[in-house]
Amino acid sequence: MNLRVVLVEPLYQGNVGSVTRAMKNFGFSDLVLVNPCKLEGEARAMSSHARDVLEGAVHVSSLSQAIEDVSIVIGTSGITGTKFDEHIRVPAYTPRELKERLAGVSGNVAVIFGREDHGFTNDELKMCDMITSIPTSDIYPVMNLSHAVTLILYELSSVEAWENPLADAFDIKLLYEHLDELLENIDYPVHKKEKTSLMLKRIFGRACLLPREVQTLRGIIRKIERKLPDE
The missing domain is CATH 1.10.8 (Helicase, Ruva Protein; domain 3)
Incomplete structure (x- = not known):
């Protein structure tokens, strides 16, 4: 599976390090960072044995650069559609439903994760072909960035063998x-x-x-x- 993880303007280097560790846990290494925070000692410490993923990450200045060669862009959101922007955030698939959607195809796919404080802009969400949302408590629906990445990668790591190539x-x-x-x-x-x-x-x-x-x-x-x- 050619799966890319894209972090859009991550604020905390510890989160970035933890994301690389989760990626290595499930066999992924393609990481693109859009205007990230400084990545220093804390990021390296949290990455643990995934230092190669952290150091191999590609840094770009815009989301469009991060996904320009991707056939399917999957946006993540802790908030599903509201009456004001429901066309932007729906339909929202659970990670398990997303895995079922991707079964049997091959190609470049990106899962993008927004800023820890306010997620994505509407313009960024419009770049997505699909939206996924992790079912959580209504009391506090927004997850820590690295935890959300871990759950989604857990599901996608077991996608059935990809045989049919996606369109370029x-x-x-x-x-x-x-x-x-x-x-x-x-x-x-x-x-x-x-x-x-x-x-x-x-x-x-x-x-x-x-x-x-x-x-x-x-x-x-x-x-x-x-x-x-x-x-």
Whole structure:
């Protein structure tokens, strides 16, 4: 499994060290840090025997850089949808349901974790193809970063053998751009376009599209566009 763990602007070096230890516990090593805090003695101490994962982490300045070569981006959230942003945080799968969704496919997948104090921005959540949320008590639903990483990696470490390759990240990006172009060409209501675009991204994201499926979808869109009346 080509699974990448992405930490977005982690605040505490001890958490980063603990995350690397959890990654090594379950056999993962691809770690990308977006604008992390300073990683010094505490991070090294908490990483224990996972120092190689800590030292091998890639540092980038934006989330888009961290996921540019990824076919499926999975966002984590301790808060599920509200009436104000439910289209951004739904549907939210449990880690076990997420494992079932990913069974049988291969490719580059990223699980991204937000800031310890306020998680993700809405724009960052819109970059995600799927959302996962760990069921917790309503009294205190937000987990420690390293604990959340550990639970999710525990589930994903036992995903069934991956055989069907996911579509390439670049081709999926072209599909989403093509869908946005189609919405424009059919004069889709402007006030609905952003939510609809995100909804389509989530639908196809959880479908775990294969290369042939992406090409077929783009072929259908081209056929539709040819049938549209000329302006």
